Amino acid sequence: SQQGEEDPQALSIQEGENATMNCSYKTSINNLQWYRQNSGRGLVHLILIRSNEREKHSGRLRVTLDTSKKSSSLLITASRAADTASYFCATEGQAGTALIFGKGTTLSVSS
Amino acid sequence: DAGVIQSPRHEVTEMGQEVTLRCKPISGHDYLFWYRQTMMRGLELLIYFNNNVPIDDSGMPEDRFSAKMPNASFSTLKIQPSEPRDSAVYFCASSFGGSGELFFGEGSRLTVL
Numbered sequence: 519s520q521q522g523e524e525d526p527q528a529l530s531i532q533e534g535e536n537a538t539m540n541c542s543y544k545t546s547i548n549n550l551q552w553y554r555q556n557s558g559r560g561l562v563h564l565i566l567i568r569s570n571e572r573e574k575h576s577g578r579l580r581v582t583l584d585t586s587k588k589s590s591s592l593l594i595t596a597s598r599a600a601d602t603a604s605y606f607c608a609t610e611g612q613a614g615t616a617l618i619f620g621k622g623t624t625l626s627v628s629s
Numbered sequence: 630d631a632g633v634i635q636s637p638r639h640e641v642t643e644m645g646q647e648v649t650l651r652c653k654p655i656s657g658h659d660y661l662f663w664y665r666q667t668m669m670r671g672l673e674l675l676i677y678f679n680n681n682v683p684i685d686d687s688g689m690p691e692d693r694f695s696a697k698m699p700n701a702s703f704s705t706l707k708i709q710p711s712e713p714r715d716s717a718v719y720f721c722a723s724s725f726g727g728s729g730e731l732f733f734g735e736g737s738r739l740t741v742l
Contacts, residue, residue: 548728560633560720560733561672606672610728616662616685617731621671 522550522607522620530626537594539623541607542587548610550583550590551617555604564592564605599629635721635734643742647709650737652721653702660727663696663706664720666736672720678704679727690715711741 525540541550549568553561567574567583567590574581580593594601604624608617634653642648654661662677676686681698689696693712698704708715718738722731 551730553731560735561722561731562733563730566730608731615727616674616677617728618674619664619672 522609522618524605524607524620524623526623527621528624528626530628531597533597533599533627533629535597535627537597537601537625537627539592539605539625541590541592541620543590543607543609544588547585550581551608552579552581552590552592553606553608553619555606555622557603561606594625597625597627599627601625602627633721633723633732633734635719635737637737638735639738639740641740641742642711644712645710646741647707648711648715648739648741650706650719650721650739652704652706652734654704654721654723655732656702658723658725658732659701660724661698661704662722662724662731663704664722666718666720667716675706675719708739711739713741715739716741 522541522543531537549566551566552564554564555561565576565581567581578595583590604622606619606622608619610617636651659680663675664672666672675688676696677684678698696706718736720733720736722733724731
């Protein structure tokens with residue numbers, strides 16, 4: 519069963535623009551993670567935000583978490599062609615349970 | 630560290646054949662996960678191990694699928710007999726602790742004809 523659902527499914531922007539992806543989930547969480555997947559490759563961890571955090575930054579990435587709405591957003595600022603990839607949110611419920619991934623948002627950045 | 634290593638990267642086989650996928654996790658990691666990725670169903674958790682012991686195999690589709698972890702540095706996912714609907718990319722991932730960052734391998738792309 520899928521816990522997280524990303525929105526939109528696909529996003530096309532120009533270099534330099536910001537990209538925002540959203541994730542909604544169903545049950546309570548301890549943390550929420552975002553991953554990136556380049557075509558034909560494995561997933562790579564981007565950022566983890568804990569349930570008691572509301573916002574977190576890492577370079578050009580900004581993640582927010584609203585536990586009351588059971589939603590998170592990933593903002594990529596000043597996008598580059600190299601940001602073209604699929605982005606997934608992942609959540610786990612009780613500590614020690616495995617991550618469940620959404621179906622992802624496919625981001626295309628054109629130069 | 631070399632990261633999570635999976636083999637083979639690509640496998641093409643015929644329906645009914647046995648398929649074995651292999652994974653070497655990152656040294657020191659105590660959790661190992663097997664996921665399957667398809668366009669239709671996205672990333673599905675198949676099974677995961679903690680300290681070589683299977684914890685949750687509820688995602689394994691059916692009895693044709695089995696997974697083992699004989700030691701901390703090796704795991705296999707076996708499909709016997711394989712069917713065309715098993716065609717997917719199978720990922721192995723490992724982590725230190727169950728709820729932290731996952732490190733993924735590059736995946737094994739399986740095509741069953």
